[in-house]
Amino acid sequence: MKPLYSAPKAVYIHIPFCTNKCYYCDFNSYVLKGQPVMDYLDGLEREMELTVKSMPPGEIETIFVGGGTPTVLLPDQMAHFLKLVRTYFPERQAELEFSMEANPGTTDLEKLAAMKEGGVNRISFGVQSFDNALLETIGRIHNTDDVYRSLENAAKLGFDNMSIDLMFGLPKQTPEIMQKTLDEALALDLKHYSIYSLKVEENTLFHTMYNKNQLPLPSEDEELEMYLLIMRRLKQAGYEMYEISNFAKPGYESRHNRTYWRNEPYYGLGAGAHGYAGGFRHVNIKGVQPYINKTKEAMPHLERFEVTREEAMEDFMMVGLRLLEGVRDEDFRAQFGISIEEKFGPIVTSLTSKGLLEIAGDRLRLTERGILFGNDVFAAFL
Known part of the structure; x- marks a missing residue:
């Protein structure tokens, strides 16, 4: 375990833009249309500069870009953003894990090439299901064809450390539907799978529907059956369940997420991002324009408090x-x-x-x- 007050060796950066808001999502994200993307990236640069001045980094071991949907950035925006990351967190090592979340509906060869050139070496695709009707039910913009195309394009460019996110306990989802999704997911023979249960969060469309008794969720017994099925199938396929929602082939566990689970310090940059460094936790301002404005004068913290x-x-x-x-x-x-x-x-x-x-x-x-x-x-x- 790293000392509590050591310089962070992990960086989280938040890109808060999405093509649309999924019905279950309560993350700090905003529909892309009309958003000041380049101004936001300029704000990120200012926060990066202030951050490394106030607490210089150790040798960075992991970087994780999440959202929102980072892959809504255009190829030139992506290249610019990743150049900023290299500028302010330059202590790169051969073993660096540089992850980025991706939506299968927003990744093409040109964008993936910009990611590869910028140093990204691990991609986490938000797939959620291999049932197209279910994808539509939860508000995803992609279909299964997009998933296969994105994975194929990434493989062409040399990405070999890829993960997909799946969900269970979704509306109208049955153990049989989950079984078919696992069949298709495991046939891909990827290095890592994250599989989460649906949580109906406040300020989401699903929460509104739930309160109106319009959300046909599986029963608790069906959800438990799905979870047991997931654990059994992944184990049979040779994946280690190393965390309650994550499965990996040996050596491909998410090192960045281990930072959180081991309660180690990490930088948190971007609108709504959380960070933990020097014995303090902070949460950044959530709104895009308020975040941009605040970075022009000081660190964009919404709150910062000492951890007792x-x-x-x-x-x-x-x-x-x-x-x-x-x-x-x-x-x-x-x-x-x-x-x-x-x-x-x-x-x-x-x-x-x-x-x-x-x-x-x-x-x-x-x-x-x-x-x-x-x-x-x-x-x-x-």
């Missing part, structure tokens, strides 16, 4: 237990000077007695049952 020792210990357990390898007492002691038992003994005892946690060597980790009730486990440490 108590909060840091809770965060360590909650995010660390998402990893199937669990947490090590040695790492906890290195950060906080006491053992997990000293701080959380009664909670650990209760969760182990319920069969949700287990001690495996020097680690505390979720049991198979604990994986299914992960949110209950994490909440126990608050």
Whole structure:
């Protein structure tokens, strides 16, 4: 575990533009039409400059560009943006993991080439499903043909570290539909799969529909059946479930996301981005124009607060237990000077007695049952 106050070695950058707003999405994103994209990139440059002056980076190990949909940037905008990233975070190493989220409906050869030239070496495609009717139901702009074309174009350009996101628990989705999606997904033989359950969030179209009893969600039993199916199929196909929603071939786990799950520091840049550095967490201003305006005078923080020792210990357990390898007492002691038992003994005892946690060597980790009730486990440490 890295020291709590070391310089971040991970960078998250937010591109808040999308072609449209998916019905389930509560991320900080805005429909692209009419947006001041180049002004936003100029604002990002100002924030990058202020950030590296206030806290110079260590050797950067991971960069992750998320959204929104970063691939709505035009090829020349993409090239300009990636040049900025190289300028302000220049300590590149051969093993650098440089990920970018992509929508299969917004990636062509020219754009992918600009990404490749700019240093991106890992792409995470937001596929969600291989059922076209379901894609339309959730407001996605792409279809399965776009997925295959995007993956083929990326492979042509030499991208070999690719991941796709899938979702389960979607409206009108059945275990049979999930089975077919897994058939098509696994036939691609990719290095990594992220598979998340739908959460109906406030300020989304789905939330409005849910409150009007117009959202035909699967039952809890059907959703559980899908999750068990996902775990079984991915394991049979040779993928390690290394986090409760993520599966990878050996050596292809998301190193950037491990930064979050290990509660390590990271830079967070862009409208609405979160960051964690120097013992402080911050959230940036969310609106595009307010963000741009603020970068002209100061850091564009909406709020910034010190993480207390108590909060840091809770965060360590909650995010660390998402990893199937669990947490090590040695790492906890290195950060906080006491053992997990000293701080959380009664909670650990209760969760182990319920069969949700287990001690495996020097680690505390979720049991198979604990994986299914992960949110209950994490909440126990608050």
